[in-house]
Amino acid sequence: MRRVVVLLAMLLPLAFLPALGAGAYEAPGGATFNTPVPWGTAGERVHIVAKVEDAIRHIRPTKRDPHPQLVIAAYLFDRQKSADAIIGACRRGVSVRVIIDRAVVSHPLRRIVTALNADNVRDANHDGVADNDPRAGRCNRALPAEQGGLRTKPGHHRGIPLMTGREMRASIHEPSGNNVTWGRDGSYVLQCSGSCRGGDEANMHAKIYAFSSLGNDNNVVMFASTNLNAGGINSGWNDLIVMKNRPKTFQFVEKMHKLMTAQKHAGSKLVELKDGPYTTRFFPMVGVGQQRDPLMVDLRKVRCTSAFGPTQIYIQQFWWNGHRGEYIWDKIHSLARNGCKVHVIFGAVDSSLLRRMKAARSANFEIWDSRWDSSDVDGCVNTRTHMKNIAIRGTYGANHKYAGVWTGTANWATGSLTRGDEVTLNVRSAPLYKQYVARWKTVKAHSSLTWTHDQPYPPISCVDDN
Known part of the structure; x- marks a missing residue:
């Protein structure tokens, strides 16, 4: 009987995950372009960024992919709608791993840092064991009192308030290539000290949006010339290419993103x-x-x-x-x-x-x-x-x-x-x-x-x- 109960406890959550079919979200393929100011309409200007945000809003756990992963890297970030989409993905059970260049200090960045990093912990000696307790639960949800939740007010379910600039600066350097630091939600925001795999005087300039699954598709990788920011919408002609059902490419991107997270410096080989x-x-x-x-x-x-x-x-x-x-x-x-x-x-x-x-x-x-x-x-x-x-x-x-x-x-x-x-x-x-x-x-x-x-x-x- 006990075995039956345990088995049901394991299977029931999977039973309530959506089963995707013909009417499910279809990831875009091929190339997308925007038309900036002064020529584009509002929809034409935001064409690329809105497509990325729409994809982020559609990644979720499924029977096929119960623990989905979303990997992002961008040089600039100032979109409230992008922040909303990223936080929503985390709350749906997606592991969201984000790297943003060190110079960004926008309010939307503070929001995603608070949501994704509040449950993160340190592992200063890299032994795979957390050095401290998390300040909040998954995706900045409040912790029960017995798990350290006294840090939040009784009956307060929204987690810790928006991080201060000082708290954010401390938080964004905690994630590492060792996922014990990522918290229970498996998510983080990182800003490297310079270029993640290069020089301290350089920038993290990649633009990557990669999904382990998305609608009916698996292993969707998007590379763009634009960031999730107003400048990418209004000030430049930009492009986006989407590759679908490319497990080798997704795994390669995920591997390189982890090396960037660990700040493993590059060598001279291609x-x-x-x-x-x-x-x-x-x-x-x-x-x-x-x-x-x-x-x-x-x-x-x-x-x-x-x-x-x-x-x-x-x-x-x-x-x-x-x-x-x-x-x-x-x-x-x-x-x-x-x-x-x-x-x-x-x-x-x-x-x-x-x-x-x-x-x-x-x-x-x-x-x-x-x-x-x-x-x-x-x-x-x-x-x-x-x-x-x-x-x-x-x-x-x-x-x-x-x-x-x-x-x-x-x-x-x-x-x-x-x-x-x-x-x-x-x-x-x-x-x-x-x-x-x-x-x-x-x-x-x-x-x-x-x-x-x-x-x-x-x-x-x-x-x-x-």
Whole structure:
């Protein structure tokens, strides 16, 4: 009898989990783009961020995945709706693990830190045993008195109040690669001391939204150029790619996220996973130079004659500068001289590259300036492309009928691969190529060929990632 009772106690919770079917939420696939100020409607501006938030609202325990995991990394974070979605996922029983760059201090961040970290504990000597008691229960629920709940008022069920700035700063450094620190809800928010796997002076610049299950799909991974913030909605043209039912990619992303959480510094080897048409790479790659730069390795495989005629290369790049920007430019320019049709839209360049771009126009090389200024005389450009991608159709390696997209979070700038946390994605896909070319043409329609801006991109203080 006792065994029967125990068995029923184990099975009954699973019986009440939803069984997903034909009418369940369907995770989006492929690419999504936004249209920023001043051209997009409210819905068009928020298109990417709303899609991510909608996905977060739909992850939940199921019979198929009773302990779902949501893995997030973002450079900036200031969306109340994003905070609502993340906290809601935790309260539904999802393990939500979030890494945000150290510079973020927004009110929405304080909310998710309070919700996800209030039950977290320390493990200072890394022995797998908690050094202290949690201050609250799962997802900041109040604890009963016998479990330390005297920290909350009698009858108060909302957990501890919103953390102060000082409490938050202490909390965001507690999570580690050892999950004993994550609390009973298996959730946390972390801000690394600099780049998680790179230098202290660098940034956590990746944008990752990965779900162990989502609606009818398993192992859904989203990479974006945008964060969950107002700038990503209003100030930049951005992209999002969604991969569904990719267990190898999800496991790879989860593994790398744990290494970022543990702040295990990267080495000089390329860290990548090839999964069907998808190649995912994590950075930093310490000490990498022009010869081993993965983008340069890819570009050296491009030939300008193909089964389609001249190879077509469509580029949108936010920020080009320094030594890395110069050698990437040299290679792209040489491809145009060798017969490739190269189409460029930029969002920010340094002064030397700006001069070289102006001199480079030819029959094979068009270059457009995406910068738009509202003339509010603040010295900063209001809108520009924030994407970092190449859409290519032609010869790549031995494939004379290649079509695909190379995208991600890394700018073409000095240090972008060697110091900060970045993620890039190469996808072999003709439909995706067509989507990105169509988007390139849309951004071109809102860009300038005459370059009314005679000066390079405004001072670096204005080059705020969105």
